[in-house]
Amino acid sequence: MFFSSFVPGGTEHQMIQLARRLDRRRFQVHVACFHRSGAWLSRIEPDVASLVEFPIRSFRRADTVRQARAFARWCRETGIAVLHTTDIYANIFGLPAAAAARVPVRIANRREINPDKSVGLIALQRASYAFAHRIVANSSAAAARLRREAVKPSRIEVIGNGIDLHAFAPRTIAPPLRRIVTVANLRREKAHEVLIDAAASLLPRYPDLQFRFVGGGARTRELTALVQSRGLADRILFLGHRDDVPAVLAESDVYVLPSRSEAFPNGVIEAMAAGLPVVATAVGGILELVDDGRTGVLVPPDDPAALARAIQRLLDDPARAAALAQAGRAAIAARFSFERMVGAFESMYLDELQRRAAVAPRPTHVTAS
Known part of the structure; x- marks a missing residue:
């Protein structure tokens, strides 16, 4: 190879x-x-x-x-x-x-x-x-x-x-904060700035909400500066590259991927395997992974308002979020394995x-x- x-x-x-x-x-x-x-x-x-x-x-x-x-x-x-x-x-x-x-x-x-x-x-x-x-x-x-x-x-x-399904287990104890996580290298096509815009509209309404960005890349300094300029550095955290992604997912409530382009995102199948409800953009290979309304929620790319609404619905309706998460994990278990x-x-x-x-x-x- x-x-x-x-x-x-x-x-x-x-x-x-x-x-x-x-x-x-x-x-x-x-x-x-x-x-x-x-x-x-x-x-x-x-x-x-x-x-x-x-x-x-x-x-x-x-x-x-x-x-x-x-x-x-x-x-x-x-x-x-x-x-x-x-x-x-x-x-x-x-x-x-x-x-x-x-x-x-x-x-x-x-x-x-x-x-x-x-x-x-x-x-x-x-x-x-x-x-x-x-x-x-x-x-x-x-x-x-x-x-x-x-x-x-x-x-x-x-x-x-x-995916190694056994490495990703749904959490059993809820953390004190509600956490929105994305796992993706910081590149332009991943559209992290769209998620930052969505987060800026949600954070004032949810004092217990935190966003966590996992991944490194060329845009780290640019995106960090954007978050700081909006006064959100204590609510939107950049965790960098992590070798313990299953543990990070287990501490989270919702997984979000705001990409403009994707072939087959590992982050989505890992989040579904971890039993998280997924909000992602309706682009590329994501459409093959997420059945909108059944195993996750799809939104248009480059639309922070639609992204924020989708996240808010899951935060406000834990039963629906749990049902999506359960169906998503079952779908991954049935279709994907190493x-x-x-x-x-x-x-x-x-x-x-x-x-x-x-x-x-x-x-x-x-x-x-």
């Missing part, structure tokens, strides 16, 4: 879990990356056969070609049978190099809608798909985007995210190997870059 980085994020979490959970009786897992660093490096390094680095800072730099050749040589020498790239940067770098190395099976990932990526990067990724045998989308929304980019439907595989996700990837790897008559007597080598 080829990773761009091990910085905490939704894609990194899902792909690290995949790498760790692949059946070692069938697969020997090797990992390649651009930089051997990041808070989650320790989550994967002990569990793989090898982890190697091909450092580049930009596709515009001259050493990119040299590193691509080195990666192709490593694929040949290691005997890689399946390459699975995990995001846009890994797709662009890894797929052509693996094709040059004649890696038998090459799998690309499309796990986001890419609203924050440049036209040039998106064009490069589209070109890289020519070197992939399958492109995996983690939602129907991401698959639809691939089709709009002229990828043949026969090459698209939809495999949704997984076992299902990993099994789908394993079947796809083996099907592609058989299709290309590339099954080897030794354990299959799977690399992610």
